Amino acid sequence: MSPTINVQQLSKTYQVPEREGGFGAAVRSFFKRKYKDVKAVQQVDFKIEQGEIVGFLGPNGAGKTTTLKMLSGLLHPTGGKAEVLGFTPWELKPEYLRVMTLVMGQRNRLSWDIPAADSFLLNQAIYRIPDDEYKQTYKELDELLELEPLMKKPVRNLSLGERMKCEIAAGLLHRPKVLFLDEPTIGLDITGQARIREFLREYNKRTGATILLTSHYMADVTALCERIIIIHHGNLKYDGGINDLSRRIAPFKLIGVRLAEPNSHDLSKYGEPVQNEEDAEKQYIQVKAEDVTRVTSKLLADLPVHDITIADPPIEDVIEQAFNQ
Amino acid sequence: MHTLRLLSAFFKVNVQMALAYRADTVVNILLNLMWLGWELLSLNIIFNNTETLGGWGIGELIALLGVFRLVNTMMIALIWPNTEKFNASIRDGSMDYTILQPVNSMFLVTFSRITVWRIWDLVLAVVLMVVGINMSGDSITALQILTFILLATTGTLVIYSLWIVLIAMTFWFTKFDNNVTILQALLDAGRYPATVYPVWLRVIVTFIIPIAVATTIPLQALRGDLTLASTLLFASIGFISFGIASQIWKAGLKRYSGASS
Amino acid sequence: MLLIIKRLWQVNWAEQWQYRANLLMYLLYWLVSPIIYLAVWTSIANVKGDVNGFTANDFTTYYMVLLIADQFTSNIVIHTFGYKIQDGSLSGELIRPIHPLLTNGLVNNIAFKALTIMGLLPIWIILFFLYKPDFSGISWTGIALAIPAMILAFFTGYLLSAAITSLAFWTTRVYSIHEFYFALILLFSGQFVPLTLMPQIVQDIAQYLPFQLLIYYPVQLILGKLSSAQIVQGYVMSFIWLGIAWLFFTWVWRNGVKRYSAVGA
Numbered sequence: 001m002s003p004t005i006n007v008q009q010l011s012k013t014y015q016v017p018e019r020e021g022g023f024g025a026a027v028r029s030f031f032k033r034k035y036k037d038v039k040a041v042q043q044v045d046f047k048i049e050q051g052e053i054v055g056f057l058g059p060n061g062a063g064k065t066t067t068l069k070m071l072s073g074l075l076h077p078t079g080g081k082a083e084v085l086g087f088t089p090w091e092l093k094p095e096y097l098r099v100m101t102l103v104m105g106q107r108n109r110l111s112w113d114i115p116a117a118d119s120f121l122l123n124q125a126i127y128r129i130p131d132d133e134y135k136q137t138y139k140e141l142d143e144l145l146e147l148e149p150l151m152k153k154p155v156r157n158l159s160l161g162e163r164m165k166c167e168i169a170a171g172l173l174h175r176p177k178v179l180f181l182d183e184p185t186i187g188l189d190i191t192g193q194a195r196i197r198e199f200l201r202e203y204n205k206r207t208g209a210t211i212l213l214t215s216h217y218m219a220d221v222t223a224l225c226e227r228i229i230i231i232h233h234g235n236l237k238y239d240g241g242i243n244d245l246s247r248r249i250a251p252f253k254l255i256g257v258r259l260a261e262p263n264s265h266d267l268s269k270y271g272e273p274v275q276n277e278e279d280a281e282k283q284y285i286q287v288k289a290e291d292v293t294r295v296t297s298k299l300l301a302d303l304p305v306h307d308i309t310i311a312d313p314p315i316e317d318v319i320e321q322a323f324n325q
Numbered sequence: 326m327h328t329l330r331l332l333s334a335f336f337k338v339n340v341q342m343a344l345a346y347r348a349d350t351v352v353n354i355l356l357n358l359m360w361l362g363w364e365l366l367s368l369n370i371i372f373n374n375t376e377t378l379g380g381w382g383i384g385e386l387i388a389l390l391g392v393f394r395l396v397n398t399m400m401i402a403l404i405w406p407n408t409e410k411f412n413a414s415i416r417d418g419s420m421d422y423t424i425l426q427p428v429n430s431m432f433l434v435t436f437s438r439i440t441v442w443r444i445w446d447l448v449l450a451v452v453l454m455v456v457g458i459n460m461s462g463d464s465i466t467a468l469q470i471l472t473f474i475l476l477a478t479t480g481t482l483v484i485y486s487l488w489i490v491l492i493a494m495t496f497w498f499t500k501f502d503n504n505v506t507i508l509q510a511l512l513d514a515g516r517y518p519a520t521v522y523p524v525w526l527r528v529i530v531t532f533i534i535p536i537a538v539a540t541t542i543p544l545q546a547l548r549g550d551l552t553l554a555s556t557l558l559f560a561s562i563g564f565i566s567f568g569i570a571s572q573i574w575k576a577g578l579k580r581y582s583g584a585s586s
Numbered sequence: 587m588l589l590i591i592k593r594l595w596q597v598n599w600a601e602q603w604q605y606r607a608n609l610l611m612y613l614l615y616w617l618v619s620p621i622i623y624l625a626v627w628t629s630i631a632n633v634k635g636d637v638n639g640f641t642a643n644d645f646t647t648y649y650m651v652l653l654i655a656d657q658f659t660s661n662i663v664i665h666t667f668g669y670k671i672q673d674g675s676l677s678g679e680l681i682r683p684i685h686p687l688l689t690n691g692l693v694n695n696i697a698f699k700a701l702t703i704m705g706l707l708p709i710w711i712i713l714f715f716l717y718k719p720d721f722s723g724i725s726w727t728g729i730a731l732a733i734p735a736m737i738l739a740f741f742t743g744y745l746l747s748a749a750i751t752s753l754a755f756w757t758t759r760v761y762s763i764h765e766f767y768f769a770l771i772l773l774f775s776g777q778f779v780p781l782t783l784m785p786q787i788v789q790d791i792a793q794y795l796p797f798q799l800l801i802y803y804p805v806q807l808i809l810g811k812l813s814s815a816q817i818v819q820g821y822v823m824s825f826i827w828l829g830i831a832w833l834f835f836t837w838v839w840r841n842g843v844k845r846y847s848a849v850g851a
Contacts, residue, residue, distance in 0.1 A: 012583070074421050076583045090582060094427035102425055109422040114341045125334035126426050126433075128327065154345065352762045359769055367778060374637045374783070375630045510615035514622050522625045525716065 002086070004178060004210045005048040005071065009080035012041040012066050012234075040066040042234040043080060050177075053204055053211040055225035055242070057319060063234040064214045065104075068180045071212070072102040084178055098127055101176040103168055105183035110155045116166040117151040120173060127174035134173065140206070141169045144199045161192035168196065172203070181213035185220055197223050218316045230322050237322055246318045251289040254313045255296065256282040260304035270295050274313075286313065331428065332436060339439040350442045357446065364390055364516070379520035386517070388457030389544050392477065393515045394450035396539045398443055399481060400509060404488050406438035408505045411492050424578065431489060431574050463548055472556055473547040479563025480539030484508065486563075486570035487534065493570075493577035507534065515540035538562065594690055598697040609698070613705050616656065621713070623778060624649040638783055646719040647809060648780055653710060655732070655804040656777070657703050659739040661695045663687070663747045664764045671754040671846070680843065687748045687839065695744065725810050731817060732807040738824040739799045745831035746796065752835070755842030770795075776802030796827040 015035040041063040048054050058064050069075040071082055073089035073096065082089060087096035110119045124134045142148050145165045150158055155166065168184060184200070185193040197220055204211055215221055221228060222242065230238040238245065246252070254274065259265060262281040267273055271285035287295045292310060299305060312318075343350055368390070372383045381389070411434055414420040423433050458465060491504040511534040519527050519537040530537040542559055545551050551559075602609065624645060631642040640648075667687065670676040679686040750767055754760040772778060773788060774797040781789050781802050792798045803820045806812050812820070 014583075069421070072421075072425060074424060074582055076579070078583070092424065097425055097427035100425075102421070104418070104421070107418050107421065109419060111338065111342070113345050114338060118338050118341050122334045122338050125331050126428050128427075349759060349762070352759055356762055356765055359766070363769060363772065370779060370784065371626065371630070375634060377633075378626065379629060504611070506611040506615050510611075510618040513618055517622065517626055521629045522622075523716070526621065526625060 002083075003047040004050045004052075004085060005046075005212065006083045007044060007046050007067075007071070007080070008082070009043045009045060010041060010067065010070060010077050010082050011039070011043050011079035012063070012070060012075060013078045014038045014040055039234050041070070041077070041231070044231065044234075044236045046229055046236065046239050048210060048212060050210055051204065051208045052227060053200070053213070053224050055221035055228040056212055056214045056231075057221065057228055058214075058231040058237075062231050064231065065182055066234075067231070068102065068182050068212070068214065072100060072180050073097070074102070098174055099176055100178040100180070101171040101174070102180045103171040103182065103184055105164065105167075105181075105186035108155075108163075108167065109170055110163070110166055112156040113154055115152050116147075116155055116158075116170070119155070120151075120170060123170055123173050129174055133175075137173055137175055141172060144202055145169055145195075161188045161195075164188060164192070164196065168199070175207065177207075177209055179209055179211045179213075181211065183214055183216060185215060185217055193217060193220065200224060218319065222315055230319065232322075242315065245315065245322070246312050247289075252286050252313055253289055253292045254284055254286055254311045255292070255299070256284050256307075256309040256311070257299060257303070257305055258282050258307040260306055265303055267299075270299055282307075282309075328432070331432075335436045336439060336441070339441050343441045354442065354445075361449070379518040381518050381520075382461055384457045384460030384462070385544070385548070386457070387460060388454045388547070389518060389540060390516065391450045391453030391455075391457060392544050393512075393540050394446060394453065395477065396481060396484060396515060396536075397512065398446045398450065399485070400505075400512060402440040402443035402446070403435065403438070404485075404505060404508070406440050407435060408488075408492060410434075410438050412495065412504075415495055420581070424581070430578065431571065434492070435485075435489075458547070465547060466549070469547050469549050472551070473543050476546045476551075476556065476559055477539065477543040479560045480535075480543055482563040483535050483538050483566045484512075486566040489570040490573050493574050496577035496580045511536050518544075535562070535566075590684060590689065591693060594693040595697065598690070598694040599700075602694070602697045602701050606701070609701055610705060612662070613702050613709075616660070616702070617653065617706075617709065619777070620649045620653050620656070624717075627779065640780065640783070643720045645780075646717045647721060647723070648805060650710070650713065650717065650719050651724075651805045651808050652777070652801055653706065653713075654703075655736060655801055655808070657699065657706055658736040659743050659800045659804065661740070661744045661747050662698055663691055663695055663744060664751045664761070666694055666698075667691050667748070668751050668754050668760055668764075671752070671842075672758065672760075676846070680846075687752070687835075691748065692744065699740075723810050724808060728808045728810040732804045735799070735807055735820065735824060736804045738821075738828055739804060742796055742824065742828045742831045743800050745828075745835040749831070749835040749838045752838045752842045755838075755845050771797050771800065774798060775800050776805065793823075796823075796831070799824055799827060 014037070016038050018034045018036045044063075044067065056064050056067070066075065070077050071084055071089055073092045076090045085096070085099060087093055089096065089100075110116055120138070123129075124131075129137070138147075145168070147165065147169055150162050150166055155163060158166065164184070164187075172179075179200075181200075185196050188196065200211060200213075201224055203209060211224075213220070213224070225242060227240065228238065228242050228245065229236065238248065240248065254276070255271065256276070256279065257267065258279070258281050263283055265283075267283050267285050271287035271291075274284045274286045276282070276284040285295075296308065296310070299308065365387075368383060368386055371378060372386075376382065378386060411420075414423060423437075424430055426433060488505065488508060491508060494504055511530060514522070514526070514530045515536040519530055519541040522530065527537070531542075538559055542551070546556060627637065627640070627645040627649075628642040631637050631640060631645055635641075637645075670679070670686075676686065679690065684690065747764075747767075750764055751760065753763055757763070773784075774781075774792040774795050776792075776798055778784075781792055781798060784792070792802075799820070803824075807817065807820070
């Protein structure tokens with residue numbers, strides 16, 4: 001079977017108008033606009049199999065949203081190919097649009113002035129969902145997201161978290177097989193984030209849907225995704241298991257040391273000191289994986305060590321490091 | 326069939342919204358009556374000073390006002406609210422969702438907002454037409470009524486098509502969110518028979534921004550002033566312009582998704 | 587202060603220039619009604635010889651001058667400012683040490699005016715050749731008298747519109763209120779037809795209202811149709827209404843801002 005999402009050499013270059021400030025420039029730009037090429041995505045390749053949840057990471061402006069927009073069909077690439085469920089997304093075939101969804105955390109699809117229930121019914125008509133199927137799906141979504149109490153209020157009166165629940169539910173009424181989620185938890189508090197996360201995991205388990213999501217919150221990614229894809233400046237930087245990431249990108253270990261007299265010695269000659277709030281009595285240094293044994297025995301020999309721990313660095317730091325490479 | 330289901334779904338949503346803004350609805354009905362009063366007053370001022378305007382009497386101008394109000398209702402009940410929604414959706418990016426729905430996007434953009442209470446305006450328009458025709462004393466045959474309905478429909482289609490072209494321009498020129506003003510501005514020319522205008526203006530309102538095609542010309546058909554050839558010509562202009570507008574809309578969508586560059 | 591105005595001007599000019607497509611549309615909107623009225627009335631005058639003493643040329647000159655006077659005295663503050671109060675983006679401007687409406691808003695409107703007048707000029711010249719109005723009745727004195735009158739009228743109109751816009755502090759229906767205000771202008775300013783052709787009752791009321799100062803009064807000044815007594819009376823009215831508009835605006839604004847900060851939008 002071919003992969004659900006198959007991306008080959010996908011590229012997107014934007015032309016952005018350039019203009020200097022000031023009156024003269026304003027007049028000049030009236031007659032002739034200058035453009036500058038911005039390479040948002042450069043020859044990206046990846047494949048995603050049915051049922052996978054993949055985290056799509058990168059700093060702001062890395063090309064994540066552009067890629068998601070191309071995969072959902074909103075944007076035409078300037079080069080390369082992509083297939084989702086056998087469709088070329090940007091042909092915007094209704095058959096394709098009925099089996100995928102794009103949820104953007106910062107955009108509203110629901111009408112603000114009316115209760116979500118009415119917008120849901122509109123979506124039912126738009127996606128041609130038969131009544132019994134609609135009821136079934138709604139029941140399931142309600143079970144997972146506890147929608148019922150929110151349905152009767154105008155959307156503008158809902159809290160951010162409640163609105164996001166409704167947005168996601170509205171995007172899933174037609175039981176899409178592929179979900180593109182752009183920052184689905186943005187702006188939510190910790191419990192709100194956790195709830196959406198739990199829902200996505202459950203939805204994936206029940207329906208076998210394929211999910212590609214971006215998020216600023218590493219917790220989303222570590223909780224949901226076994227696999228991550230990192231892009232930076234439009235280039236693919238990493239594609240693989242989340243657990244392999246630290247080995248491949250940042251082969252470092254974190255050594256935590258508690259001395260007899262806490263914080264009495266400078267450890268910078270053993271490795272790079274790192275801030276870590278976990279234990280105030282401990283000092284942390286970062287060392288290369290192959291040096292761990294040597295540095296540890298040296299520390300034990302040199303200093304009055306009470307306690308020593310060796311751990312992988314936090315995934316956030318590793319990913320940040322990956323961006324900076 | 327499915328289209329009808331969709332339309333009724335849109336209609337229900339919009340009834341909901343109208344109910345959420347009851348007070349606004351009342352205010353708007355009052356404003357609408359105010360403008361009707363102004364229109365009748367201005368006709369009164371004109372006909373205090375003359376018996377005919379461009380060959381038409383006051384009865385015919387009242388009937389024309391009725392036809393004008395039909396088009397105007399389309400402007401206000403459909404075109405304005407949907408333009409507003411369209412422009413907002415371009416600004417805040419929710420246009421993305423519109424495109425990703427498995428329904429013709431032109432259809433979605435046209436009918437997602439309906440100012441429901443405006444429907445009473447259609448009744449008012451018909452009343453004005455009946456009263457005006459009665460005052461004018463013209464005798465009307467069934468065939469004339471049929472050609473009138475045909476040409477009013479195709480004329481409206483022309484204006485609708487022009488609207489589609491205008492909002493599609495937003496895909497090329499960002500910050501073009503005042504796009505419908507030109508239509509509304511020239512629409513005012515439809516209050517008076519195009520025969521009043523100097524030639525250059527008549528050419529503009531008949532062929533370039535063809536307001537007269539939806540106002541003066543159907544009424545001419547009702548009076549029996551049109552030949553069969555010109556009836557067919559104006560009817561076909563309606564369908565042709567709709568075809569062109571659909572193509573421009575498609576090109577605009579391509580532009581939006583970066584397919585053309 | 588001068589520097590502030592200079593910078594504001596630069597920003598607003600550049601901004602308006604960016605919106606040139608919109609600007610063209612506004613301009614068309616403004617142009618169409620007078621051109622239609624011109625066509626309607628000249629066609630009547632051509633048939634009848636004259637309408638209540640107005641010949642076709644009288645109508646043509648009236649509307650041609652009106653096009654310019656209207657450009658000078660009108661404003662768009664409801665469109666550029668109304669939404670700021672409603673969506674809360676006014677907050678950012680309120681904490682700046684300049685008055686949002688009396689500096690930024692005003693400069694923005696003037697920049698807009700400057701551009702629309704630039705855009706109007708070629709169109710006006712084309713219309714001039716299309717209609718070939720006989721402007722022989724116009725004198726430099728009339729124009730010299732009209733310019734300060736139009737400046738006064740612009741500020742009066744601006745303050746009145748700004749006050750109505752500021753009603754957005756209380757009601758979301760400010761656009762409906764403005765529509766009503768707009769209808770009053772249409773009725774009493776002489777925009778539809780020279781006021782002397784309006785019903786007597788409208789004329790009687792109009793002379794006490796500020797709206798005729800926006801259009802009818804400056805147009806008549808330029809056309810040299812007013813007696814010295816009428817000119818003096820017009821100027822007196824201009825100053826009185828400027829004062830009233832100022833008081834009205836400052837009162838609405840002060841209370842509105844108080845309310846705004848109390849609600850904490």
